[in-house]
Amino acid sequence: MDHLAFDDFPDGLIVAGPDGRVTYVNERVRKLARAEGDEMIGMPLAEAMPFDDLNGHTWMECVRPYDGLNTRSAILEQSWYSPRGSEYLITASLKRDRPGGRVQQVVIGIRSARVRNRHDRERSDLVATVAHELRSPLTGIKGFTSTLLTKWDRFTDEQRQFMLETVDAEADRLTRLIIDLLDAARIDSGRLTLKRGPVRLDELTERVLRSISAAGSEPSWRMDIGAVQTVWGDEDRLVQVFTNLAENAMRHGHGLRRVEVVEAEREGVHGVRVRMCDRGPGIPPEARQRVFSRFWRSGPGAGSGLGMYIVGGIVTQHGGLVDIDDAAGGGAQIDVWLPVNEPEALRDGDDRGSVIGSGTTRG
Incomplete structure (x- = not known):
């Protein structure tokens, strides 16, 4: 495995052999661990991966890359936390000597969760904004329809006409908003079609x-x-x-x-x-x-x-x-x-x- 190509890789990379000891770490991992030179080479993988799930369960205990199902070839990406409390997304691939055989090599990828968390916040903000925009016309529609249903006889024909016109206008506003949301989604996904x-x-x-x-x-x-x-x-x-x-x-x-x-x-x-x-x-x-x-x-x-x-x-x-x-x-x-x-x-x-x-x- 040519390790030199991974020294400038933006994500952390750890490789361990069949004995569960580290055989390679790239520069990103050395910076994360504040390690110098090759001091992490030969270290037990459990020590090189001091990540947990905030409940005291370590990555090594939960994942057990050398044990478990002998058909596993990969470990899906999950969130784990460093001893300093930073969140990281960790995934791994398992290389076996033969199908269903012993694990000969574990390759672990580590990257910061900051970008994903920012995207999650943006999606949450998007949902909150959409909910607010939809709630505004719905509040008007619900208010007037409830009033008309419960107090119909108390209003004159002119007042009823005004309320119904308001409901109609708010329904039109809601329709325009939904159309805009659908168009924005089409633009985002590249599915906006034109009839030229x-x-x-x-x-x-x-x-x-x-x-x-x-x-x-x-x-x-x-x-x-x-x-x-x-x-x-x-x-x-x-x-x-x-x-x-x-x-x-x-x-x-x-x-x-x-x-x-x-x-x-x-x-x-x-x-x-x-x-x-x-x-x-x-x-x-x-x-x-x-x-x-x-x-x-x-x-x-x-x-x-x-x-x-x-x-x-x-x-x-x-x-x-x-x-x-x-x-x-x-x-x-x-x-x-x-x-x-x-x-x-x-x-x-x-x-x-x-x-x-x-x-x-x-x-």
């Missing part, structure tokens, strides 16, 4: 903004549209992207100020850029990458923290990019660039989509 087709980003963006205006916001932005080609993408997913961005601008950026849709190249690749500028204080440079993290929220009135994460995932899936910068005149400027990326049928044919004249301004 020709999309005009100028028409799509205008449709999204008209929808937001119809929801009660008086349009106060200027829209500049240049010569725009058709991109090849998932129209429903792109509506989701620009709806999230526009609603964020309304909610956190004190309203949209300008929307621009133009053709643009990035690193020699032709595409279309949609730029949204808001009227808010802007996004600090140190936070511009964090906004694309799951459940990252900031400021009063923050939502689930999934909107920008989904935006980033959908745009990336399209081969595009999202940039955040300071807008001229103040506020945040968010650029979404998507490649044209037409299929051969569109690229070689005549149907490339109509072109709006350069410099057209709408608002």
